[in-house]
Amino acid sequence: MNTYDQLIRNNKAWAEDMERKDPGFFSRLVHVQNPEFLWIGCSDSRVPANEITGTLPGQIFVHRNIANMVVNTDVNLLSVLEYAVLVLKVKHVIVCGHYGCGGVKAAMTDQSIGIIDTWLRNIKDVYRLHKEEVDAIPSEQGRFDRMVELNVMEQVMDLAKTTIVQRGWADRNGPDLHGWVYRLSDGIVHSVCDIPAGTAQEPIHMYGNL
Numbered sequence: 001m002n003t004y005d006q007l008i009r010n011n012k013a014w015a016e017d018m019e020r021k022d023p024g025f026f027s028r029l030v031h032v033q034n035p036e037f038l039w040i041g042c043s044d045s046r047v048p049a050n051e052i053t054g055t056l057p058g059q060i061f062v063h064r065n066i067a068n069m070v071v072n073t074d075v076n077l078l079s080v081l082e083y084a085v086l087v088l089k090v091k092h093v094i095v096c097g098h099y100g101c102g103g104v105k106a107a108m109t110d111q112s113i114g115i116i117d118t119w120l121r122n123i124k125d126v127y128r129l130h131k132e133e134v135d136a137i138p139s140e141q142g143r144f145d146r147m148v149e150l151n152v153m154e155q156v157m158d159l160a161k162t163t164i165v166q167r168g169w170a171d172r173n174g175p176d177l178h179g180w181v182y183r184l185s186d187g188i189v190h191s192v193c194d195i196p197a198g199t200a201q202e203p204i205h206m207y208g209n210l
């Protein structure tokens, strides 16, 4: 277990190790940020974007919140998305959920936790949209796992409905959107959906003047 002081020591050792393996690594990164990927993941400490994808600083632009939500009134998420899609011009946006997500689990109960109730409200809508399928799953674990998958799929669909993504599609036919679910017990990600750039949405979600 790391103590606070160890974090500082670890950082020094890490920076030295990176520089030893790849001299000039940090000084090159100072001048350019050119990631190909935007990661929208859960804040859960067990699902770190860089480690589980084997990527280095500079390769993934990251936004994390509880239960990897794409909430269309969240100025934080929208700012990250706009910068990633329209300025950095990422090629792929990945929404990565994970089995065992406490946020999804909390949303499936009738218990109030606090302000997070409001944040998780949209997950209850995911349940409403897929109630028949979810309720037909016999085990509680099965229903929970499926809700994690469906929640990721709905967030990816919500990305496709944003003017930001649709402007990217209109301007440069990118980015592609992807939904993943990470399994805590083996460290493996599973693809649950893909929406390639330019995929037609329901007419009311298509902004024809972009």
Ligand code: CO
Residues within 6 Å of the ligand: 042, 043, 044, 066, 067, 068, 098, 100, 101, 102, 103, 104
């Ligand atoms: Co989570």
